[in-house]
Every structure is written in structure tokens, then in C-alpha cells.
Amino acid sequence: MPGLSGRHRRSLRIGAGRLGYVRVFARLFxxxxxxxxxLxxxxxxxLLDLDNPNHGLLLAILIYCVDKKGRPVLGKPRPGPDTAHFIEHEAYKDxxxxxxALRELHYVTHYNPE
Structure with a gap:
């Protein structure tokens, strides 16, 4: 992983099997x-437009993000144990x-002359 020191890279590899490290890394990423x-x-x-069919590509990332006021970027999650379980144990997998896919979309929309 570029940008990480050898010590941090090793700790991520060692902890990769532990769900806690993966969740923290997903949140940080x-x-x-x-x-x-x-920026x-x-x-x-x-891509942030809800009517754009490619908007779904950002959902797995934005589910972990908060705005400047500390509110979830995607809005308040639905209450209930299923939502909490999904955010904590499943969303990072996406x-x-x-x-x-985001890289390809960026290339096609910004650099592809066709």
C-alpha cells in the first residue's frame, strides 16, 4: 500500500483477518x-447526482463518511439492527x-476522446 510505512503495512496485513482492523481501514479510507x-x-x-446510474458506485464509500457538521453524508441511517449490522459487518466489502470501476469511469469521462 503506497504511502504507508513498512510497520503500518505489516500491521494491516497481520490484522487483515480481524474484522476490527478492516472496519477501521474502511472508515479511514x-x-x-x-x-x-x-477538494x-x-x-x-x-456522480453525486442521485439520478445518475453510476451514483451507486460511491455508496459503499460514502456510508462511512460524515459532513463538516458530523452528520452522515448519506443521511441518517434507517433505525434497526439490520442496518447497524450491515454498516459494521458488510458495507466495507463493497x-x-x-x-x-470508479477509476475506469473517471478515465472514460475525463480522458477518452470518444
Whole structure:
């Protein structure tokens, strides 16, 4: 993982089998990703539009993010144990598959001359 020291890389690998490390990493990654989006929010506006079919690509990331006032970016989660269980034990699994899709979408919309 670029940007991480050898010690941190090892601790993530060692802890990768433990759900706690994975959840923390997902939260940290999502927070950083959202902060980077906000640096150039105009380029992300189209993907943040709920009517855009590709908006779903961001959901796995945004579910862990809060705005400047500490409120969930996606709005208040539905109450109940199923939602809490999904956020804590399932949502992070969707982050890794959407990153290549977001990269491809970014390339097609910004660099592809067709």
C-alpha cells in the first residue's frame, strides 16, 4: 500500500483477518476519499447526482463518511439492527470492487476522446 510505512503495512496485513482492523481501514479510507472528493467537488457533482446510474458506485464509500457538521453524508441511517449490522459487518466489502470501476469511469469521462 503506497504511502504507508513498512510497520503500518505489516500491521494491516497481520490484522487483515480481524474484522476490527478492516472496519477501521474502511472508515479511514472512506474519510480520506471523501476529503479528496471535496477538494474538487465540481468534478464529482455528476456522480453525486442521485439520478445518475453510476451514483451507486460511491455508496459503499460514502456510508462511512460524515459532513463538516458530523452528520452522515448519506443521511441518517434507517433505525434497526439490520442496518447497524450491515454498516459494521458488510458495507466495507463493497469498497474494493468499486475502486476499479470508479477509476475506469473517471478515465472514460475525463480522458477518452470518444
Amino acid at each position: 472512506s474519510t480520506g476519499f471523501y476529503a479528496a472528493m471535496n 474538487n467537488i465540481k468534478k464529482w457533482k455528476r 469498497i474494493a470492487p468499486v475502486i476499479p
